[in-house]
Amino acid sequence: MDAEPVIDVQRLNVWFGKRHILHDVDFRVMPGEIRVIMGGSGSGKSTLLRHLLGLLKPRSGSVRILGTDIAAASSAEVLRLRRQMGVSFQGGALFTSMTVGENVALPLREHTDLDENTVRIMSRLKLEVVNLGGFQDLMPSQLSGGMVKRAALARAIVMDPKLLFFDEPSAGLDPVVSAELDELILQLRDAMRMSIIVVTHELESAFKIADTITVLDRGHILMTGPVAAVRASDNERIQDLLNRRPRKVEVDTDEYLRRLTEAEVD
Amino acid sequence: MALDAILKPINRLGRGTASALAELGYAGAILVESVYFALVGWRHGQPVRPAAIVEQMRQVGIDAIPIVLLLSFTVGLMLGIQFVSAFSEFNAESQVVMAVAKSVTREFGALITGILVAGRSGSAFAARIGSMNVSQEVDALYVIGIEPVRYLAAPALVAMLVMLPTLTVLANTAAIVGAALYCAPVLEVSPVVYIIQTLHALEMRDIWEGLSKSVVFAVIITLVGISTGFGVTGGAEGVGRATTRAVVLSITLLVVADMVFSFFLNR
Ligand SMILES: Nc1ncnc2c1ncn2[C@@H]1O[C@H](COP(=O)(O)OP(=O)(O)OP(=O)(O)O)[C@@H](O)[C@H]1O
Ligand SMILES: [Mg+2]
Numbered sequence: 001m002d003a004e005p006v007i008d009v010q011r012l013n014v015w016f017g018k019r020h021i022l023h024d025v026d027f028r029v030m031p032g033e034i035r036v037i038m039g040g041s042g043s044g045k046s047t048l049l050r051h052l053l054g055l056l057k058p059r060s061g062s063v064r065i066l067g068t069d070i071a072a073a074s075s076a077e078v079l080r081l082r083r084q085m086g087v088s089f090q091g092g093a094l095f096t097s098m099t100v101g102e103n104v105a106l107p108l109r110e111h112t113d114l115d116e117n118t119v120r121i122m123s124r125l126k127l128e129v130v131n132l133g134g135f136q137d138l139m140p141s142q143l144s145g146g147m148v149k150r151a152a153l154a155r156a157i158v159m160d161p162k163l164l165f166f167d168e169p170s171a172g173l174d175p176v177v178s179a180e181l182d183e184l185i186l187q188l189r190d191a192m193r194m195s196i197i198v199v200t201h202e203l204e205s206a207f208k209i210a211d212t213i214t215v216l217d218r219g220h221i222l223m224t225g226p227v228a229a230v231r232a233s234d235n236e237r238i239q240d241l242l243n244r245r246p247r248k249v250e251v252d253t254d255e256y257l258r259r260l261t262e263a264e265v266d
Numbered sequence: 267m268a269l270d271a272i273l274k275p276i277n278r279l280g281r282g283t284a285s286a287l288a289e290l291g292y293a294g295a296i297l298v299e300s301v302y303f304a305l306v307g308w309r310h311g312q313p314v315r316p317a318a319i320v321e322q323m324r325q326v327g328i329d330a331i332p333i334v335l336l337l338s339f340t341v342g343l344m345l346g347i348q349f350v351s352a353f354s355e356f357n358a359e360s361q362v363v364m365a366v367a368k369s370v371t372r373e374f375g376a377l378i379t380g381i382l383v384a385g386r387s388g389s390a391f392a393a394r395i396g397s398m399n400v401s402q403e404v405d406a407l408y409v410i411g412i413e414p415v416r417y418l419a420a421p422a423l424v425a426m427l428v429m430l431p432t433l434t435v436l437a438n439t440a441a442i443v444g445a446a447l448y449c450a451p452v453l454e455v456s457p458v459v460y461i462i463q464t465l466h467a468l469e470m471r472d473i474w475e476g477l478s479k480s481v482v483f484a485v486i487i488t489l490v491g492i493s494t495g496f497g498v499t500g501g502a503e504g505v506g507r508a509t510t511r512a513v514v515l516s517i518t519l520l521v522v523a524d525m526v527f528s529f530f531l532n533r
Binding site: 079111 | 312397402405406409412
């Protein structure tokens with residue numbers, strides 16, 4: 001393929017205070033690809049995602065989204081980018097003071113000059129897509145966990161973005177609902193030719209939807225490759241993750257003693 | 267170790283100062299950005315919506331009218347009682363009108379309104395933005411392409427700048443009516459005459475003093491509430507702490523600002 005990558009991250013390093021959270025991360029996603037980011041708790045998945053979304057600016061390395069360096073872009077360029085990105089946050093992040101319908105309509109109201117009727121029809125169409133037809137007048141607090149996720153997805157796709165980000169689609173959902181969400185993600189890619197980045201813990205869901213998988217471990221990318229390649233990998237850490245084995249705790253005595261005796265710093 | 271005992275507090279003081287300065291800078295940035303978005307945001311796809319401003323005006327202003335009236339009426343009455351008893355000790359009751367009029371318009375109207383609104387709306391700003399922050403709604407605004415300052419702070423600031431002076435005028439009126447009801451019989455005039463005397467006693471600069479204070483109070487309450495809200499970390503408990511802090515801090519700053527104002531305006 002000679003197409004330009006929609007996401008191009010090079011040598012991204014992230015520190016929080018003195019802690020080095022992401023190490024030399026390279027991350028590339030091609031148009032129409034479904035990429036799953038996997039990794040244990042605390043491995044830096046959310047941190048990477050926040051950089052892809054431009055919520056955090058890289059201090060070292062570069063993040064290019066749809067060809068634009070998000071840290072160096074003018075606010076007009078960033079705004080243009082944002083219209084082409086949709087995000088469904090882990091907890092949904094629906095605006096609690098608005099109805100479901102108003103939530104979904106908000107991006108249209110902010111970014112387009114469509115008249116009220118068109119806005120209403122378009123947002124209801126998207127609610128139909130996620131099987132929430134008829135729920136537009138409820139408040140977010142009246143929805144179940146799975147419905148919140150689907151409503152957040154409807155809001156994320158209402159502008160027909162080129163790029164869709166999905167943080168933990170299946171966390172906290174029952175297996176049936178989470179399988180339905182997986183189905184939905186596949187349909188979205190096929191129907192709208194989106195590139196989709198999914199962060200997930202769920203192996204089953206990852207294998208079902210992913211074209212390619214990136215495995216993060218303690219801030220390092222262990223590998224990026226097609227599902228089959230990741231499954232076949234002989235990397236011990238990847239196999240630990242795939243087989244739910246507890247990781248071996250390597251005890252570095254000096255480091256251990258240093259941690260215990262170290263004076264308070266911050 | 268003895269050195270440590272000296273260095274530790276200095277260290278802490280240094281860190282405290284640094285974080286206070288950082289907060290001040292942050293609040294200043296919110297102020298500048300809000301003004302920027304309110305003036306030219308629409309040219310850059312970030313308009314401050316009149317509907318949002320009106321909604322904020324209702325919440326911070328209209329909804330506060332009954333309590334502001336009630337409280338300032340009561341304080342006016344109290345001032346009347348105190349001034350009458352104080353002045354009657356040296357037979358200067360005729361000065362009561364003047365004393366009530368000036369202390370209400372220059373000081374108490376704005377202060378009472380400010381403290382009330384800080385308690386009602388400063389805390390509401392902190393709680394609303396804080397909980398939006400915790401539930402990633404602020405992040406969601408960013409990624410949708412809505413600047414949170416434009417969407418959450420600018421309408422609140424504009425609404426406060428309009429409504430706090432308005433409420434202050436109402437408070438002044440209610441306080442003087444309250445004073446009139448007590449003082450007029452004591453001074454053996456009718457309440458209407460008392461109020462006419464008050465209007466004669468007042469100068470334009472008395473009113474302006476109170477109103478200019480209320481503008482400063484509006485900025486303080488809004489910025490403290492909003493910057494505290496944006497700074498929330500640590501879930502629901504964090505939101506609770508932020509709410510308390512917003513009220514205590516804004517009332518403290520408000521009283522200090524009031525004192526500074528009074529000092530320089532009355533020299
Ligand atoms: N704002 C922050 N300040 C300091 N450290 C942070 C911050 N955010 C994340 N970290 C640290 O960065 C590391 C990676 O966190 P991150 O949230 O990216 O992990 P994750 O892979 O998303 O984990 P999980 O699957 O549990 O959500 C963690 O060690 C965390 O403590
Ligand atoms: Mg995470």
